[in-house]
Amino acid sequence: MSSVVVLILFFICLLIAIPISISLGIVSVLPGAFDPSFTASASYVVRSMFGGLDSFPLLAVPMFILSGIIMARGGISKRLFDLFAYFIGKKTAGLPCAVVVTCLFYGAISGSGIATVAAVGSMTIPLLVNLGYDKQFCTALVAVAGSLGVIIPPSIPFIMYGMASGVSVSDIFIAGIIPGILIGALLMVYAIYFCKKNGEDKEKINKEIDGLREKGLWKVFRSSFFALLSPVIILGCIYSGIASPTEAAVISVVYSLIVSLLIYKSLKFNEVYPIFSEAVRTYAPILFILASSIAFSRVLTLMQVPQTISAWILDNFSNKIVILLVVNLFLLLVGMIMDTTPAILILTPILLPIMTGVGVDPIHFGVVMVVNLAIGFVTPPIGVNLFVASSMTGIPVVQIAKRALPLIGYFLVALILIMFIPQLSLMLL
DSSP states (O other), rough: OOOHHHHHHHHHHHHHHHHHHHHHHHHHHHHHHTTEEEEHHHHHHHHHHHHHHHTGGEEEEHHHHHHHHHHHHHTTTHHHHHHHHHHHHTTHHHHHHHHHHHHHHHHHHOOOOOHHHHHHHHHHHHHHHHTTTTTHHHHHHHHHHGGGGGGGSSOOHHHHHHHOOOOHHHHHHTTHHHHHHHHHHHHHHHHHHHHHHOOOOHHHHHHHHHHHHOOOOHHHHHHHHHHHHHHHHHHHHHHHTSSSSHHHHHHHHHHHHHHHIIISOOOOOGGGGHHHHHHHHHHHHHHHHHHHHHHHHHHHHHHTTTHHHHHHHHHHOOOOEEEEEEHHHHHHHHHSEEEEHHHHHHHHHHHHHHHTTTTOOOHHHHHHHHHHHHHHSTTTTTTHHHHHHHHHHHHHHHHHHHHHHHHHHHHHHHHHHHHHOOOHHHHOO
């Protein structure tokens, strides 16, 4: 069975709505089933699935998922938002900008775009709407800003890329800091433009911020201190060498439990078990996708698909800029139809040799890949952030997507800058 047939069958499975994990499993087994001499028999595929999951770095994923859920249930996002609103709430677009900054910080806690949208959006969207902001604008802003959760470290997609490419997870975490801040800054630029164009209800906003400032800076800061300290502890442990990313993920779980149960007392002990159950339900489908993605990527390697695609692109395109544009356009299209985890695990072995062949640093390419796929979080038909935001507000996904288009445009501007200015990713290394 040729590699082209395998890939066509995979897309047919997706088009007829077979779950992606099952689709990957089916096409991984087919080459060995039709050709007994092919190395990847059914038993080989199963061994690959189990062997691929036997990874110490991979343990960080369920831990960050659990930590993000604990922080969400513990009301951490509200405390972060109050602190940022205290300082910039009265400025033009101050509260929308505070939403973006909250997404940046919450992303540094959860490592997940979906968790960031759910935690920040459920609290900020009703508040902003009550203060006179357009509901569709608020929803689109949170949906797009939530994508920062997979770019600001610690990032679950960065962990996946580290597994697939062999680069240091700690290094790629560091590489994501400046690109994440750049994207956040551009989103705030659009928020300021939108608010200047459409106006704000300053009377309601000032009343809200005055009520917050009546509490006093010390009280607001004290309330948010341990929330602010969370990313400092997580990233500090990684970058100082005290702990690996996996060990830091476990530290984040313990820290979030202590803060939520004993310091803020926003969680009760009888709520811990349901949180653990939710984390298992969230991670189990991801685990199945991971296993089947790893097996599929190994089958593609045995069929020499990465080498074939790499040779075709390098033979047909000689200009580095053209190759970069082709690869980025391809990743943008993939992000629209495929979830981030399988996309990274399948495409990294295919695209990384092409990128290194034209002189692109593997860490820089990892950032570019994740930024591309993060845009897919807010582009139909997959657009998981859009669906999460829609479920919270009742606004149809299509309407949110239309309102998000200018924000996605700013995201694309950031992508172009990150792609053609490697030092934005590499200067901190």
